[in-house]
Amino acid sequence: MSLSTHTTISGFLLPSIHSAPPFFTEQPNPTTQSIATEQWIRLILSYARHRKLFVLRVEDAETTDGDWEEILRNDRINRKVLPGHLSNFMKVMVERNLAGYEPPRQMRSVLVYWRLxxxxxxxxxxxxxxxxxxxxxxxxxxxxxxxxxxxxxxxxxxxxxxxxxxxxxxxxxxxxxxxxxxxxxxxxxxx
Amino acid sequence: MALQRYTTSVDGSIPVQALLYNDEELLANQDGVGIYDGSQKSPEHQNGTVSVTTHRLFYIDSRREIRNSFTLDLSFITQTEYYAGLFKSSAKVTLHLSGNPTESGPSEQGVPLAQFDSWECEVCAYRNPPGLSPAAARVCGLCGVPRSAIPAPAPVHLSSSLPSSSSTSLAASSSIHNRTEVPCSACTFLNHPYLRSCEICGTELPQPRGEFKSAPSSRPLTPDPDEDGAATKMMKISFRKGGDKPFYAALKRSLKGKAWEVQVALTSTNNATNAVGMSGISGILRTVESSAQGRENNMKDALQDLEALMVKAKDMVKLAAELNEKLTAAASSAVSTATEPEEATFIRSSLSQLGLQMSNAPVTLDMMTDERKWHEELARELARVLQGLSGSNNGMMKERGIIALDEVWGGWNRARGVALIPPSTFLQVIPHLHACTEPTIRHRAFGSGLNVLHTPPYTNAAFAARLSSYLAMGGPKTTIEIATEEDLTVGLVTEMIDEVESDGGICRDDSSAAITGGGSGTGVEIRWWGNLFVGYVWDGQE
Incomplete structure (x- = not known):
């Protein structure tokens, strides 16, 4: 159970928790899940800043070679984020004004405010x-x-x-x- | 002679109840009776039992019951007389008989063969059961439509009179009257054929001898009624041992009821509904209703017995305890004698078969006055069941630290055997349990509603600590692996793990999030990890 950080091809330093399979599962315990969500939002924002990515879509969890593949999938532990899980992160980000639905009045894609x-x-x-x-x-x-x-x-x-x-x-x-x-x-x- | 003509012999070795039709009812019995054929004693029928039913009169001879017993259809009886007895003469009932037994004879002898088959109604296809009386067997028991074809060679006038009249025997007898009535030569009054002189004016009647002589030759055995005279058209029952009054009352009632005539109403209950209401759909519904009512009544009676038995539970337990004490005392006093008496062994084995082995007599409510005390006493008893007596090794929880509540309840009641504990009382006892047990047994309810009793190692905190260290040592585990480690059922471990998870002690890794191979097939596997989110410090790129 020794988890370690990992540097991706694009030069992004992934946190050690990204190598833990439970990180990719929605936790039923709300306290645990809120910690996980916190880490995920931080990961998404920092990766977006690193790659200068603005748009995050639910579909990105399903495509294999999207911009977000390096963080939404982890081939080393055979885990990926499920679309439903990802859309929950997006919802929380919008609530905290860390992202905005774009276009408005839908919930499948957001503008990521890695700068407010x-x-x-x-x-x-x-x-x-x-x-x-x-x-x-x-x-x-x-x-x-x-x-x-x-x-x-x-x-x-x-x-x-x-x-x-x-x-x-x-x-x-x-x-x-x-x-x-x-x-x-x-x-x-x-x- | 009347006896021979009107009666049918039966096998008297069969009890009367077994000879009855399904719709026939036994009303009264009287033994020690003799029969007079006409005004003469019938020598073969001088000591027997006479029974009256709704349809028939039975005479069962006490000496030669097979040969001399007979039955008489009540439909032949036109009139009865009662003689109270005087000095040595015993009370008698005189039965005046009429009708032509040879006319209805074929149906009496033919239908019995047919009526012990069941038959299907052509209208409603109801399968009529066998064993009904001849009259009732002619109509369908469900819809009340007459049976169209009686398989027996029924007499012509009977079957023709069926659709028009419900009282066949009346029609039959009246047709006989018409044919044989004798007009008076002086006043032209139509006299009964058995009279010798005119009922009105007393003129001697011409005897219709020739008419009877010309009867069809197919009935050569028909006796000449006027040879015997009116006296032979009757029979008497002599009550040598009393009992005449109740019997006569029953006979009168039965004759008045005319059960053999009221064919359709027979199928219904006693309420006097008309025959029209009993046929058709409403009749069918009513029949179904009344049979359901009867079933319910039977059920109620049966349950009442059970309740009465439960009231007696305390007495039973007490009695068993006393018996056992006496036996034990007797056994200890007579140690020298090698074996227990056979009776004692028998009683002991019976007691144990009843579940009343008295080394620990079950506590029942009425032994205790105070309800709280009762619960405490029950808790002590339950503690014994769970942990066994000191030294013994047969407690339910001796080997297991956690056990489902339903299993405890079942096991406890099995151990009690009598005066079973209802679940409500069981639940009231559980709060008292921890005071009576060592180590303490407590109750725990899981989120799913599963209730268990457990020893201290199975509290949530203890289990969570054990699970965390187990996961830390051995890496992530599935529920089944944990169940194997804990030696508990998977269902129980699932409940316990869920509780630990909701406390944040562990977190899950669902294989449905796998890139390849996960989420397909049946088993979505969940591996449990120690909660690595707690205390995590970001170590990735800012």
């Missing part, structure tokens, strides 16, 4: 300031796919909207309707 929307807002603003684009009108595409790779590359549009909305509350951003869609202009800090 508030944190994303700060990252976005910092990037805008550092790249000297204040007061310039930017399209969403300019942000998600900039010529030089940024922390915001590939950020999902819904998450980006949230971040912009948060900046808008403090008067640092302004949504503008332009000819072929929407644009945003970032304003300098007022105070």
């Amino acid at each position: 929307p508030e944190e994303w807002a700060e990252v976005l603003y910092d990037w805008v300031v550092s790249s000297g684009q204040l007061s310039t009108i930017l399209t969403f595409y300019d942000i998600t796919d900039p010529p030089i790779e940024s922390p915001l590359t590939n950020i999902p549009i819904p998450l980006l909207r949230k971040a912009i909305a948060i900046l808008g509350k403090t008067g640092r951003s302004q949504l503008i309707a332009i000819a072929d869609g929407e644009g945003v202009r970032f304003l300098p800090r007022s105070k």
